């Protein structure tokens with residue numbers, strides 16, 4: 001088990017939800033955390049929450065939009081200057097939109113890829129020189145994909161595509177960087193109670209059955225466990241992983257489940273008076 005005390009982690013999208021919960025878990029483990037989000041007052045409020053639960057927390061805040069590479073580079077340089085090293089990064093910032101494949105505009109798709117996929121790449125690229133030179137560093141890259149990376153959820157198809165792209169990068173990068181002592185962990189949350197579903201246009205409702213839903217703290221604890229003991233895949237909800245394995249083995253069954261799910265989504269939409 002690795003000692004995380006005094007180690008430095010950069011977390012994108014840390015002003016809310018899973019990113020905030022992860023920053024808190026890392027601070028409690030004695031890590032120094034640099035937190036980014038687009039809105040400084042939200043980051044300050046998040047830092048206050050962390051300091052209330054963990055008074056000694058050593059935090060660095062930086063307002064940056066991960067879809068803008070120059071802002072990510074400025075954030076990483078500032079964080080490295082503040083703490084003097086970077087041991088780990090958690091590429092977490094992301095969002096989804098409740099839209100079918102055909103009703104999503106080209107612009108919406110590209111914007112989502114800019115944040116979820118290219119934002120991930122920008123952070124990896126900007127942090128790499130610092131991760132490499134940290135003496136005795138953790139050399140750990142964590143990427144927040146989703147269980148949706150593995151299934152292609154109806155009404156979240158383009159979102160699933162961004163997550164599948166992150167998943168593919170994690171898998172390839174893990175192999176490419178292993179000889180330098182790097183660990184790459186991909187995180188696959190299922191429906192998590194955060195602001196995600198307010199922002200996605202689903203009026204706060206997830207399609208995740210209640211027994212599969214999890215809290216942001218559960219995801220954060222799984223990430224912390226991976227920081228202690230690196231592993232390629234982080235599944236905070238074990239049964240979801242079992243479901244994904246079964247779905248891969250039984251594609252016709254999986255397809256039937258997705259068709260049923262879309263049927264429920266259509267019924268919900270017509271109740272809400274939205275076009276099908």
Ligand SMILES: NC(=O)c1ccc[n+]([C@@H]2O[C@H](COP(=O)([O-])OP(=O)(O)OC[C@H]3O[C@@H](n4cnc5c(N)ncnc54)[C@H](OP(=O)(O)O)[C@@H]3O)[C@@H](O)[C@H]2O)c1
Pocket residue numbers: 012013014015016017018019036037038039042064065066067092093094095096115119144145146147188189190191192193194195196197199206
């Ligand atoms: N919630 C779920 O059910 C679920 C399931 C699977 C995977 N995930 C993944 O988990 C990650 C975190 O989601 P969450 O549920 O915690 O969502 P959330 O509560 O909406 O938090 C998203 C965080 O990302 C920040 N953010 C969004 N766009 C950004 C950008 N362009 N640049 C910098 N920061 C940005 C937000 O702050 P600002 O808006 O102030 O910038 C906020 O801090 C995402 O990658 C998501 O795809 C979530």
